[in-house]
Structure formats: structure tokens, C-alpha cells
Amino acid sequence: MERxxxxxxxxxxxxxxVPEALIAALEExxxxxxxxxIDENFQNELAHLHRTYTGRPSIITEAPxxxxxAGGARILLKREDLNHTGSHKINNVLGQALLTKRMGKKRIIxxxxxxxxxxxxxxxxxxxxxxxVVYMGEEDTKRQSLNVARMKLLGxxxxxxxxxxxTLKDAINEAMRDWVTNVETTHYLLGxxxxxxxxxxxxxxxxxxxGVESRAQVLELTGRLPDxxxxxxxxxxxxxxxxxxxxxxxxxxxxxxxxGGAGVETGRHAATISGxxxxxxxxxxxxxxxxxxxxxxxxxxxxxxxxxxxxxxxHAFLHDIGRAEYRAITDDxxxxxxALLSKTEGIIPAIETAHALAGALQVGNELGxxxxxxxxxxxxxxxxxxxxxxxxxxxx
Amino acid sequence: xKLHEVFAHAKAENRAALIGYMPAGFxxxxxxxxxxxxxxxxxxxxVEVGFPYSDPVMDGPVIQQxxxxxxxxxxxxxxxFDVVASSTVPTLVMSYWNPIExxxxxxxxxxxxxxxxxxxxxxxxxxxxxxxxxxATDGQGIGRVYVVAPSSSDARLASVAAACSGFVxxxxxxxxxxxxxxxxxxxxxxxxxxxxxxxLPIAVGLGVSNAEQAAEVARFADGVIVxxxxxxxxxxxxxxxxxxxxxxxxxxxxxxxxxxx
Ligand SMILES: Cc1ncc(COP(=O)(O)O)c(C=O)c1O
Numbered sequence: 001m002e003r004x005x006x007x008x009x010x011x012x013x014x015x016x017x018v019p020e021a022l023i024a025a026l027e028e029x030x031x032x033x034x035x036x037x038i039d040e041n042f043q044n045e046l047a048h049l050h051r052t053y054t055g056r057p058s059i060i061t062e063a064p065x066x067x068x069x070a071g072g073a074r075i076l077l078k079r080e081d082l083n084h085t086g087s088h089k090i091n092n093v094l095g096q097a098l099l100t101k102r103m104g105k106k107r108i109i110x111x112x113x114x115x116x117x118x119x120x121x122x123x124x125x126x127x128x129x130x131x132x133v134v135y136m137g138e139e140d141t142k143r144q145s146l147n148v149a150r151m152k153l154l155g156x157x158x159x160x161x162x163x164x165x166x167t168l169k170d171a172i173n174e175a176m177r178d179w180v181t182n183v184e185t186t187h188y189l190l191g192x193x194x195x196x197x198x199x200x201x202x203x204x205x206x207x208x209x210x211g212v213e214s215r216a217q218v219l220e221l222t223g224r225l226p227d228x229x230x231x232x233x234x235x236x237x238x239x240x241x242x243x244x245x246x247x248x249x250x251x252x253x254x255x256x257x258x259x260g261g262a263g264v265e266t267g268r269h270a271a272t273i274s275g276x277x278x279x280x281x282x283x284x285x286x287x288x289x290x291x292x293x294x295x296x297x298x299x300x301x302x303x304x305x306x307x308x309x310x311x312x313x314x315h316a317f318l319h320d321i322g323r324a325e326y327r328a329i330t331d332d333x334x335x336x337x338x339a340l341l342s343k344t345e346g347i348i349p350a351i352e353t354a355h356a357l358a359g360a361l362q363v364g365n366e367l368g369x370x371x372x373x374x375x376x377x378x379x380x381x382x383x384x385x386x387x388x389x390x391x392x393x394x395x396x
Numbered sequence: 397x398k399l400h401e402v403f404a405h406a407k408a409e410n411r412a413a414l415i416g417y418m419p420a421g422f423x424x425x426x427x428x429x430x431x432x433x434x435x436x437x438x439x440x441x442x443v444e445v446g447f448p449y450s451d452p453v454m455d456g457p458v459i460q461q462x463x464x465x466x467x468x469x470x471x472x473x474x475x476x477f478d479v480v481a482s483s484t485v486p487t488l489v490m491s492y493w494n495p496i497e498x499x500x501x502x503x504x505x506x507x508x509x510x511x512x513x514x515x516x517x518x519x520x521x522x523x524x525x526x527x528x529x530x531x532a533t534d535g536q537g538i539g540r541v542y543v544v545a546p547s548s549s550d551a552r553l554a555s556v557a558a559a560c561s562g563f564v565x566x567x568x569x570x571x572x573x574x575x576x577x578x579x580x581x582x583x584x585x586x587x588x589x590x591x592x593x594x595x596l597p598i599a600v601g602l603g604v605s606n607a608e609q610a611a612e613v614a615r616f617a618d619g620v621i622v623x624x625x626x627x628x629x630x631x632x633x634x635x636x637x638x639x640x641x642x643x644x645x646x647x648x649x650x651x652x653x654x655x656x657x
Contacts, residue, residue, distance in 0.1 A: 015524065015525050017522065019454050020567075021543075022547075164464075173452075177455075181570055183547065279498060280520075285525075288494070290494070293473065293498065294449075294495035294497065294499065296450040
């Protein structure tokens, strides 16, 4: 497939829009990532951690009772929720934490929305003996208080961010400010496929394992490739991880589900590709929710992990060339799917993940019972029990 | 006067040029114009008008807060140009990249030159991503001011300085904007390294807040940039009249500082 030849770009997207102070660190990181990618010792070390710590390979679970509501389509769930710490985020975190050690840095900082990336970062820091500071929007520290406590138990410092919309976007701003100041000793362990080069490429590479494993697993289980691969899209890391190994399989549809909030038409949403325009945010060019003056617009979603007005540049590119499709799922549609998977399969998904499940209900009904759908079950819903109980009126 | 004339004039007087920063629309558009007039009155040679942005990753709490107020006033590119137009000394805009890209790089350069703006400081635009901007500014005589940092390699300094016109902005330290109690030794080292790769004037910013620091920086740099210290005075003043007086007085002291060496 034709992609831009300029390193770090995906067609017109990607690149580096950062203070000059960070360029040296980004170049160092890029070099470390490239060296690690072809270094057998590094790959073995990461694979060993994934086997003995993360719990990889993650399994595939068939979901026939859920599938009955999805036009009878065959639903295959890639169980990233069973990873240690409860989501796909650990794949990227362990990779970057090992790179941090290689670069001789002793401190990591991270942003977090749902808290999953923060928990994974705090976990890796504890495992590898690194200092860890997590920036989290004050709004999110309330929505995800359980994860705040988990991070603290793991020895991390959690800094509530009180600027702007007090969510993920502002946590990233604050992390960038810390990084500009402490870049010599500190690695910014960015949690998704956004940000300046090399993050979109590097984070994708650490998550490709999701797609590589599941492509082989689906082939073995069903004897063929799936008709569609579905994943929720916040920044887009779990989605690109499962999509990427399927990109050259032209007959496999790649479908990203964005957070439609109250509905894209209401303006209260976080569906960046469905409802945004090209622009620059947090160091990369991609789709952005912005106003006519180029100011970032606040996003809205019931899911803290999808509540972000940007998206990874590779998704912007896959969208523009028509290789992947992106749809918006409203809060209500996501919560319906959340409850349905819980009751039909005994799996409580993260609310982020529920957006992908709602997409599966739609696509299954469109394609019918011959279809095979592979869904990235990116995380488990324990952290969301409070939000869900509130939504469904369950007294706590 | 053009930018290079201001620097030449200051050099002839054996001093550094004083550059003052104020965001457009803070605390209102008219008042930002008045604050800038007070800075000029006090002796600022060059003005930087900030284009407030929703995600200012290079800015500390003081400028963030000012930008939030300016954005609540719906400050737009048009307002920024109006503020530039009202200035009576050579004036640049300082803007993160997205508002310029959204406005249209060529149109931005065009419209800025219509109001006699002399340049744009772009703190998050890298030279690699600058093709459009270079094309947009070349024909307009709009100075392209990039920021270099103590962490920049020598090779990087050379390529960034080569893309600059007007002057080079040297960040005095690794960090975000905001007043500091002392000037780090990194500043003079960086300026010396930049001198080796360019003949352009070099102005130092980040953290300079008083006359002593201005005098210290003026010993090795061609320009001294002060932002947060002015804004803080406005935030701490009980009335706007008090703010005007305080800003003028700080500009006077800084102007004396850059002349003391
Ligand atoms: C379980 C889960 N899925 C998805 C996401 C969204 O991130 P991304 O789009 O990078 O996969 C998050 C983010 O917090 C998450 O916790």
C-alpha cells in the first residue's frame, strides 16, 4: 500500500509539531525504538515478559449468545481484558518501559483518561524500578477513582490536572510541560498512537501483537479470515494494533468505533474522524475537534478513555484512503452493548470497549449470520462499575 | 522601523533590545491594546502579541491563565491583527501552529503584513514541517522566528537558525514560560553556540522577570524577552489603572536593565 515516504508521516498526517526542546529526546527515542526492533535480546526480553507477566497470548472467546443479537453473526472476542492490569495498554507500556531503561532514564511520566494507561504505567514502573508520575484530568480522577487508588497502591504519584476541560487532553498538555522541563532524566510514556513521531509508529508496533496473534487464531479456529475487524477508537492504539496485520488483507473490513457521546449532530461527542477536521494537536497532524479559529473543542463521552478530541494520524490516513471505516456510537448505544455482553456472555467490558461491541451489533445485523466478526475486547469493566451502576440506576 | 533596524539601533547604543509579550484579548481586546501601549511607553522596543490557544504546551500557569481569559473573550485571528495594528513599535505575533494552519498560512502572512506585522514566533513548528510557512512568509517580508533550546544539537541549531529570519529565539532553560528567580547558565552557553551558526540577532526568553536578570542577559544576547512577569502584574492588580501603571513601570526598569552593562 502506498504511504508517504517521509519518515513519521502517514500521507499528509503525522509528523512532529513540538517545541525544539523535545527534538533531541524524540530522536533518541526513535533511534532506541529502531534499534530495539531488530535487537533479538530486546525482543526476547519483551516476549518473555508478555508470556510470564502480561499473560500473552490472550485467548479468543466465541460469543454466540451475544451474536444472536448481532444478526446471528459469528462473534470472536480477542480477550485483551484478560491481560495483567485489565486492558491492552500493558502491551505498549512494557515495550516503552524497557526502552526507558535502555535509554538510561529513571523516571517515567504518563497521561491517563480512564486510568488504564496510568495503571499499566505504574505497574511497569513498579516492576522495573522506575519513578512514575501520572497526570490525570481532575474530572477523570472522579469518574475513575478506583484506578486512582490502584496507581497510588502501585507507588505512583497521581497529579490531578485542573486546567482546561480537566480531562485527557489537558493531562497530555501537563505531561508535555513536565517533559519539556525534565526531558534529560524522564521518558514520556505516551499511552496511545498519537503525539509526535515516533510515538504513533512505536506504540502501534508494540500493539501489533494483538492483530498478529488474533489473525492466526481466527484462521486456526474458522479456517478463514474474518469479514470485519472492529475496535473502539480513542487515540486509536487498540484499534491500530488489531487492524495493522490485516491491512493487506483487502477483503477484511476494518471498522473503528468512535465515541458519539450524545450524538455527533449535538456537538457533544468525541468522534474525531466522524465529526472533526484536519489540524494539529499534541504534536501531530490528524483529525481534530476544533472550532473555526483552530481552538480545540472539548470532547464528551461517557467513557473517559475515549474522551479525547484527537486521534492517531495513521487512522486519519486509513480513513482518507478508504481502507478503514469509522462510525460513531452514542453513549446509550454503548451502554446497551455493555449490559448485553455482561448478561449474555458473563463478560463485563470496559465502557470504551462497549463502543466496539455496539458496532458489532450493527455490522452483524448488516452482514448476517454467515459473517465472522473479530472484535478487540480492549479492556475489562471493573473500573466502570460505578459509572454503569449510576447509568442503570443500580443503588450502590 | 524594521526588526533588523531595531536590533542595529540597540547595538549602536551598546545595549540589548527589550521585547515585551502580551496575549491579544487579555483581559479584553481593548485592554490588551492599552497594556501594550503602556509597555511601549515604558521603553519596550519590540512587541510580541500572543495568539491565545487552547493547548499551550510551552506555557506555564501565568500565560495559560491569560490565554484562558482571552479565549473566553472569543479572541480570533482578526482580533490579533487588530492588536498588532494598534502597536507603535515593530510587532510580531507569537502563535502555536494550529490556529495559523486553520486560518491558512498564506492568508495569515498576508493579513499580518497588511497590519504592518514584522514576524511570527512559532514555538511548536519544526523546520521539517515548515514548507508551507516558508513559502507563505518569503514573499511578505514576515520574519520567521523559531525557538531553539539548550538541548538542541549543533547540527539542529544550524538548520533551525538557517530557517529563521529577523532573529533567533533562544530559550534560556529547559522548561515552560514563567518567571524564574535566576537565569540559568544554559542561556549564555546556548547563545554562544547559536552565534557560531548565524549572523542573526539572538534574543533570550523564558524566565526573565526583573531588571537584574535583563541586565545579565543583555551582556550576552541581542534581545531580552519578557512575558509572564508583565502578565502577572496585570493578574495581581486590584484595578486596571493599577495594572497599566505597574506594566509601564516594569518596562521602564527592564529598559534600564538592558542598558546597564
Ligand atoms: C479498555 C480501553 N479501551 C480503549 C481505550 C482507548 O484507547 P485507544 O484508542 O488508544 O485504544 C482505553 C483508554 O483508556 C481503554 O482503557
